[in-house]
Amino acid sequence: MSNTIQCPKGTKDLLPEDTFKLQYVEKxxxxxxxxxxxxxxxxxxxxxxxxxxxxxxxxxxxxxKEMYTFxxxxxxxxxxxxxxxxxxxxxxxxxxxxxxxxxxxLWYNMAMYRYENVQKGRLREFHQIGLELIGSDSYLADVExxxxxxxxxxxxxxxxxxxxxxxxxxxxxxxxxxxxLKEFIGKNLDRYCxxxxxxxxxxxxxxxxxxQETCKKLNTNAPQxxxxxxxxxxxxxxxxxxxxxxxxINFAIDSGIVRGLDYYTKTVFEFIDxxxxxxxxxxxxYDGLVEELGGTYTPxxxxxxxxxxxxxxxxxxxGDQIQERKPDLYIVSCEQAxxxxxxxxxxxxxxKDIFVERDLVGRSFNAQMKYADRISxxxxxxxxxxxxxxxxxxxxxxxxxxEKECKLEAEEIIRYLK
Ligand code: HAM
Numbered sequence: 001m002s003n004t005i006q007c008p009k010g011t012k013d014l015l016p017e018d019t020f021k022l023q024y025v026e027k028x029x030x031x032x033x034x035x036x037x038x039x040x041x042x043x044x045x046x047x048x049x050x051x052x053x054x055x056x057x058x059x060x061x062x063x064x065k066e067m068y069t070f071x072x073x074x075x076x077x078x079x080x081x082x083x084x085x086x087x088x089x090x091x092x093x094x095x096x097x098x099x100x101x102x103x104x105x106l107w108y109n110m111a112m113y114r115y116e117n118v119q120k121g122r123l124r125e126f127h128q129i130g131l132e133l134i135g136s137d138s139y140l141a142d143v144e145x146x147x148x149x150x151x152x153x154x155x156x157x158x159x160x161x162x163x164x165x166x167x168x169x170x171x172x173x174x175x176x177x178x179x180x181l182k183e184f185i186g187k188n189l190d191r192y193c194x195x196x197x198x199x200x201x202x203x204x205x206x207x208x209x210x211x212q213e214t215c216k217k218l219n220t221n222a223p224q225x226x227x228x229x230x231x232x233x234x235x236x237x238x239x240x241x242x243x244x245x246x247x248x249i250n251f252a253i254d255s256g257i258v259r260g261l262d263y264y265t266k267t268v269f270e271f272i273d274x275x276x277x278x279x280x281x282x283x284x285x286y287d288g289l290v291e292e293l294g295g296t297y298t299p300x301x302x303x304x305x306x307x308x309x310x311x312x313x314x315x316x317x318x319g320d321q322i323q324e325r326k327p328d329l330y331i332v333s334c335e336q337a338x339x340x341x342x343x344x345x346x347x348x349x350x351x352k353d354i355f356v357e358r359d360l361v362g363r364s365f366n367a368q369m370k371y372a373d374r375i376s377x378x379x380x381x382x383x384x385x386x387x388x389x390x391x392x393x394x395x396x397x398x399x400x401x402x403e404k405e406c407k408l409e410a411e412e413i414i415r416y417l418k
Contacts, residue, residue: 010116012123022311032155033148036148042110043084051079067114089134102134103141106134110128113125128305128306139236141299142284143244158313161273162272162274164269165253167237169266173230174225180223181207181223185200195212206262257269265288283304284303285299329380381406
């Protein structure tokens with residue numbers, strides 16, 4: 001064992017005893033997103049680095065510290081995607097999706113890569129199920145997006161989710177706010193960490209997202225963007241709040257949400273798992289990103305939920321209710337002629353969507369019986385010399401222990417199984 005290689009820090013294997021639960025969640029969520037008119041998109045795992053530095057923002061932690069960036073053999077700077085939005089918008093523009101009926105509603109389920117300090121709920125390879133609603137500046141789009149987020153947790157039976165929302169305004173109102181914020185931070189700038197100091201000129205709002213305890217303390221009484229919203233942003237936020245209340249969405253205003261990515265404007269939101277304190281879903285409006293990436297002005301809103309964090313909650317909430325598919329039938333056979341019959345029958349049955357297991361390693365009769373039990377096969381069919389000769393076997397229901405004679409023909413077996 002000492003010589004075996006382990007998976008890289010911050011990555012995780014997903015084993016069969018968990019994949020079926022993930023598949024259950026993926027099925028539920030994709031169906032839900034479909035009901036809201038979202039269509040799945042997949043984009044490359046790696047993109048040109050510039051996409052993220054321009055899209056996510058030069059001064060963000062993600063871009064400055066967390067990207068897996070390398071030069072490929074052709075000398076191009078490549079980055080493993082740290083998030084999905086930039087790539088999806090790149091694909092939207094590159095594939096002329098702007099000419100499709102608006103809004104364009106896309107969802108994805110993709111692996112993301114961030115070189116982070118590994119800790120509970122924080123991996124270096126993780127997955128996000130996310131969506132992007134592109135081409136609407138209406139508050140209705142924000143509301144629908146938040147509603148979908150809520151429905152994901154409802155559908156999976158997950159409770160104790162706190163919905164926090166905020167507005168971080170638009171470039172118009174931010175100018176004024178940044179001035180006051182700089183005045184506030186400027187008074188103590190020498191006490192902030194080096195990252196904050198370097199962000200002071202370029203992007204002072206980033207300083208509010210600093211995770212260092214000293215900086216967090218210094219930020220305690222910082223002026224809040226909410227108090228500086230322009231009329232348009234204020235009205236937009238009011239509309240969002242009113243509509244959410246009408247839909248019975250229990251939310252709180254958290255003026256501290258700034259989000260870790262630079263593209264956000266107006267509404268931002270985070271869903272917190274109250275048990276672990278982790279953010280399980282985050283998103284918001286990003287009206288400037290399409291333009292930033294070379295398109296014409298196209299407002300958009302979206303979110304992503306961390307699949308690993310979601311799965312931990314699913315495990316607690318409904319883990320024991322998600323059942324793995326069990327074999328409908330185990331065919332026991334030992335000798336060559338019987339094995340051939342077993343192969344033929346198993347093939348016919350599988351073609352008809354029946355889950356059949358049989359021996360592939362040369363186990364004895366008794367060992368096969370034990371194995372069938374161990375894999376929880378629902379029914380058992382023995383094909384021995386007599387059965388082969390008569391063309392009739394006995395199917396045993398493993399839970400009732402009831403046995404019934406049955407022709408060794410697929411149709412007849414299916415009738416019995418049903
Ligand atoms: P984000 O807040 O960076 O947003 O990530 C969204 C979610 O991904 C987080 O709430 C968390 O559940 C999960 N997540 C993030 N980092 C990790 C990690 N290291 N390990 C495990 N899970 C993690 C975005 O990525 C935006 N692109 C969301 C968005 C879509 N905004 C608009 N559209």
